[in-house]
Amino acid sequence: MSLVLLESDGPVRTITLNAPERRNALDWPLLDELRAAIGSVADDTEARALVVRGEGKAFCAGANLENLFGDRTRPVPELREHLMKVYGSFLGLRDLTIATVAAVQGPAVGAGLNIALACDVIVAGPRAGFGPTFSQIGLHPGGGCTWMLTQRIGAANTAAALYAGDIIGGEEALRLGIAQELVEDPGARARELATGYAERNPALMADIKQSVAIASQTDLATSLDFEATAQAKSLSSPEFEAFAARFAKS
Known part of the structure; x- marks a missing residue:
């Protein structure tokens, strides 16, 4: 049985974490399949948007500790290199040029939370739970959690969430x-x-995604520079030409 499913529906791709009996907890076989699925989407010239979801009641319960971390007594530099490989298995989601949406119907904990945060947009269900629970188990956040949370909710809210390590319900x-x-x-x-x-026009969507990334990390001048170029390109798009023609007749 595949631990990660990749399905196509027209221009939309769906990646499903498919280990519901263990709440889609991450081990190396699952992460290897996830990395491959993300790579397939990246290489798919017909893909225009991606949904990421978990099968069953959970989105992802986080890491299978024994399988994923291995010998935890290894020297810190060696463990660091190992962890970077773990992170690389799912952070490729952030590199996709298409829009990505996480459908979180249940718990998304630890590294599972990171997978959701790596998507552009998160849609939560009434039983969703977002768990930056690292501090409660004596573990420093990893996988980009600190950065991605700060991008979404700011430094103070991120600090409060990471200090407490509590599950954050859907409404909160x-x-x-x-x-x-x-x-x-x-x-x-x-x-x-x-x-x-x-x-939407795929070139436009890719530029919007890049523009948001630039705006979140740099100053206004840098953001304006990219926006001016991207908007100038889009002035000749078929969609805008059609809008301009309709506007001229109104």
Whole structure:
């Protein structure tokens, strides 16, 4: 049985973590399949949007500690190199140029939270739980959690969440900005959003994604520089030409 499923529906791709009997906990076989699935999406010129979901009641319960970390008594530099390989298995989601939507119907804990945070948009269900639980088990956050949370909810809220290590429910996640929507069926809504995103001009969507990344990490001048170039390119897009023609007749 495949631990990660990759499905196509027109221009929309769906990656499903498929180990529901263990709440989609991450081990090396699953992460290897996840890395391969992300790579397939990256190489797929027909893909326009991606949904990431978990099969069963959980999105992802985090790491299978014994399988994933191995001998924890190894020297810190060796463990650091090992951990960077773990992170690389899912952070490729951030490098995709298409829109990505996480459908979080249940717990997303530890590294599972990181997989959701690596997506552009998060849709939560009423039983969703976002768990930056690292401090409660004596572990420093990893996998980009600190950075990705800070990008979404700011430094003070991130510090509070990481210090406490509590599970953040769907309503609180929506209030903080971890999730962008809270709905009864996050899988259906994520597919609906992805389908809408896929209908947009792919070059425009890629530039918007890059523009958001630039804006979140640099100053106004750098952001304006990219926006001016990207907007100039889009002035001749077929979609804008059609809009301009309609506007001229109104």
